[in-house]
Amino acid sequence: MRGMQLDSLNPALLNVQYAVRGELAIKAESYRENLKSDDHGLPFNQVISSNIGNPQQKGLDQPPITFNRQIAALLEWPALAELAKDAFPKDVLARAKQLKEEIGSIGAYSHSQGVPMIRKHVADFIAERDGYPADPNHIFLTGGASAGVSLLISMLISSPKDGILIPIPQYPLYTATLAAYSGVPLPYHLDEESEWATSPRDIEESIKKAQADGINVKALVIINPGNPTGALLDEPVMESVVRMCEQHNLVLLADEVYQSNLHSRDTHPFISFKQVVCAMGSPVPLVSFHSISKGVTGECGRRGGYFEATNIGDDVVALMYKMVSVGLCPPLAGQIGVDCMVRPPKPGDESYPLYQKETDLTHQVLAERTKLMAQRLNKLPGARCVNSPGALYLYPRIELPDKAVEAARQAGKEPDAFYALQLLDETGICVVPGSGFGQKEGEHHYRLTCLCPGVEEYVTALERFHLGFMERYA
């Protein structure tokens, strides 16, 4: 019947593109199913999902933090505090008791903005990180950072002439959500030659171009550390960005979900936009997003995160509250995950040594793997790769031979998607083509995560495929 056919549905949604879970991911899932049969006939024995930053996925190896899971288990079934008391460290029992007293059952809806006590803890965490106070009433716990980004974009886009500045390459959540709300993505390019640096001048040019096109520029998205680039902004650039937002009346949307994924914290520390805005005494409206899905927590499946609204009036915060209240509340398991992230065990706590060991290992493994993968990819003909100082990804650039580009055209594919599909078919490794994140005309990239164990074997498979592909289309 006509009522539910594609041509009768909201056309804005047809324009949405989200490559991270697109054609390649769907094909990878079907390979994963095929591998369950003995005579699968595939040239590989496992699918490696390097398309998505999903640290705890089967086959990847970032273990959950035991402290977090013990607390979650106690809140799920509080009787365990008596029935299996000896299985839990004392600080875990005390923490779970405190949360239970505040929250009651985690099967109940909480305050729509998130449990007040947890928001207070988030505010403490932010204040300690930045040296400036945070207001729990301006903090919203969310089901992952994505839910917050989607809320903000829905608020900012009033007409198809409203646009938001998006870095290229970007995490496609931004263009996907903008497309759903019929807003205009306004690209500004990161500079691959300078390790994917953010150039205030390029942003300024993009603003001018948009204004000339009659677009009302509403906000600027910065992803720091970058996704897919891993690049970290330094303070002078951040200050320029804030000044530019002041000058053009832009809302600054700071996606800071990778803030604790830093491979060399001494030389490349993370500085939050909240800190910069406060230090400058700037009136720029800032919304900064964080998540439990990344970092050493890696708890994607809980759907937990938060955003903080700075320099934003109480009336607008009330509007945000009203909108999240329609969705009732963020998942309690995610909210508790946020509490664990912002209140990890401290030296002296019974849980501390294990926590320290687990998180050190996660940091170390990721840093080593990122370095090794970047080194090896950089040795390949026709490939080069910025050695990312943060986040979970590499974004190598590949120079595809003309013959490959031509073959891709004939297959009706973007050249890098064509490359990535063959990579998946031959090796079982699923990556996301650069066309899903954005790149300059004629350039080709792909994003892969650095989460895979057995990195030696993994990189060897990537190398072998790449050499074979280049030869095939030489």
Add this chain to the structure above:
Amino acid sequence: MRGMQLDSLNPALLNVQYAVRGELAIKAESYRENLKSDDHGLPFNQVISSNIGNPQQKGLDQPPITFNRQIAALLEWPALAELAKDAFPKDVLARAKQLKEEIGSIGAYSHSQGVPMIRKHVADFIAERDGYPADPNHIFLTGGASAGVSLLISMLISSPKDGILIPIPQYPLYTATLAAYSGVPLPYHLDEESEWATSPRDIEESIKKAQADGINVKALVIINPGNPTGALLDEPVMESVVRMCEQHNLVLLADEVYQSNLHSRDTHPFISFKQVVCAMGSPVPLVSFHSISKGVTGECGRRGGYFEATNIGDDVVALMYKMVSVGLCPPLAGQIGVDCMVRPPKPGDESYPLYQKETDLTHQVLAERTKLMAQRLNKLPGARCVNSPGALYLYPRIELPDKAVEAARQAGKEPDAFYALQLLDETGICVVPGSGFGQKEGEHHYRLTCLCPGVEEYVTALERFHLGFMERYA
């Protein structure tokens, strides 16, 4: 700065109204805070949140099902299966093991549509309930039913001339979400004189009126069992409704989240729209929603639910998949809650006796309380109340004296909101005024849940307040 001020934001959102968590709920929360101090000066000692169907909320008393929580705890910290083996029944250990093997870590993103095995179990549950098969690929696990409803409305509304038929009274999620997407709510009235029956003729009239107004009628929402009414549709009415959808090319959105909240299952059984559509061999596109937040499960805080798409093409299902993939996946804790709801313990399982005892008690307490509250409310002067056969609520009608209506006008409030605010101020009981759900011009209602323990004291407080209010404005 201008970038983030109300008048520069999406005006559609300013029109959103969601009374369940509106002015009254916010005031109730502030009273709850005040009560923490000894000299609060309030004329009550607790706030009773009867505004929201939140069975496990503090102070209410629907306990979680132990089976569900034991499984959740084992998935949170799988080491418990060894460390505290004796604390868990054998069927729980086996079930948790099976889920763990399929899912891996619950800290990982799942398939965006939900874990395939859990969708298979949902399909089995639907097939057993209805006697017709269900396709796991057309089932989407969601973060509560609300997330699914929101997705469907976002798909259906392409222009401000598109409308969706909504029952009055309704659960305000529908009007709120329609307002956010600039769609037109097309009210049809339920008949209070016939125990809130759904009248196909009234729906038909609403369709004609909308068409005359140039509105493109896209879908029909039915809430069965009703919210706030608790009414249950019978089969002939459901068949008429399906035929009407066929005739007018409407998508049928069946909100069936209260399907297991039935107070007299023998005389008023639940029949799903899926069953009716299949029995009729109808091609009507049907999306039916279910949730773990209600029923005997009552796990609101996990954010779990599902919808099933019937008679909807694979291309549209692919669009749904794309849209949910932007949000990555529903919370794993909610997905596991769905699995527990559709696969409860069976006779012979070690967990079965406790499960049976817990759920019988929940059914019984709710039925008794609903009956008692309806009886007592019906004895009050100027109040009457349909004795609801299902769901969690009563929706009494109150005849407010002219003086009260006048006083409300002077206070700038809807008369029933005026009544409800005084009820809160005097008794600490928070209800939702009928103006939040919709009612006929000049009528006044309020919705309250039947979840409160100490029902005798609770009803007495309601009675005393009502009599005092009526006297005050006589």
